[in-house]
Amino acid sequence: MTCARCENLAEDVRFRSRGELFRAIETVRQALANGDVVEVDAGPMRGVVAFSDLSDAGPLDDLLLYRFRCPDCGQIFVLGAETYHGSGGSWGKSEPLGPP
């Protein structure tokens, strides 16, 4: 389920490089700034580094996991990446962790 607010974020994206990952992070940051998504708790697997502190120049967790929610329709989106290998990650729609 998506709505007019989040439909432009609803496309699944795969990252194959750190550069692609950070382009996606920039897109999500813009969406956060616009209020198109809000960050929500990603659960026990969440990234240690705050999403706002992620930097292409800085250290990254081996595994990144962040969850976001559309404030209008409640659609959940997940940004995940395995930075240890310098590649492998994705953005896409997800199911809620539990009751809202």
Ligand SMILES: [Zn+2]
């Ligand atoms: Zn929506």
